[in-house]
Amino acid sequence: MKPYRMLLLCVVFTASTSAYAEIYKRVDKEGHVTYSSEPFKGAHKLKLEPLPTTQPPKPLPSKSNSEESSFPRVDKATQSRRDDKRRSILEDEMATEQQALDDARAQLKVAEDTPQVYTGADGRTYRNMAKYEEAVQAAQENVRMHENNIRALQTEIDNLR
Numbered sequence: 001m002k003p004y005r006m007l008l009l010c011v012v013f014t015a016s017t018s019a020y021a022e023i024y025k026r027v028d029k030e031g032h033v034t035y036s037s038e039p040f041k042g043a044h045k046l047k048l049e050p051l052p053t054t055q056p057p058k059p060l061p062s063k064s065n066s067e068e069s070s071f072p073r074v075d076k077a078t079q080s081r082r083d084d085k086r087r088s089i090l091e092d093e094m095a096t097e098q099q100a101l102d103d104a105r106a107q108l109k110v111a112e113d114t115p116q117v118y119t120g121a122d123g124r125t126y127r128n129m130a131k132y133e134e135a136v137q138a139a140q141e142n143v144r145m146h147e148n149n150i151r152a153l154q155t156e157i158d159n160l161r
Contacts, residue, residue: 104146107142
């Protein structure tokens with residue numbers, strides 16, 4: 001950082017502590033800038049606008065015990081029914097996802113066992129490794145997606161009370 005900028009920062013921070021301080025600036029023949037709170041030969045007074053200020057936010061009112069007690073509660077039987085229904089839905093989703101995972105694994109096996117080939121201009125058959133690897137990678141990603149879904153569903157089921 002150039003020295004005159006450092007001086008400017010120091011002057012600005014010092015001046016900001018005093019609301020009514022005046023700032024004087026002088027630029028010499030060599031282009032060096034000097035700031036001061038005291039008038040001196042060759043300096044002119046800067047007219048600075050006051051910095052905007054805002055009021056601090058008002059603190060939020062604290063909740064009283066009466067407000068907390070008026071919060072609607074669900075009785076244990078109702079919550080138990082809701083949890084059972086949610087568990088049933090999650091287990092159905094788990095079964096569906098498990099079937100989708102089995103299908104994805106079968107598709108991966110087919111992709112791994114099926115070489116991608118093409119016939120060249122000379123009539124010979126060649127393997128297309130890029131296309132083969134692309135098909136296998138897509139099938140592997142599909143398997144990973146279903147495995148991740150099953151893990152997430154299992155976590156949700158485990159978190160139920």
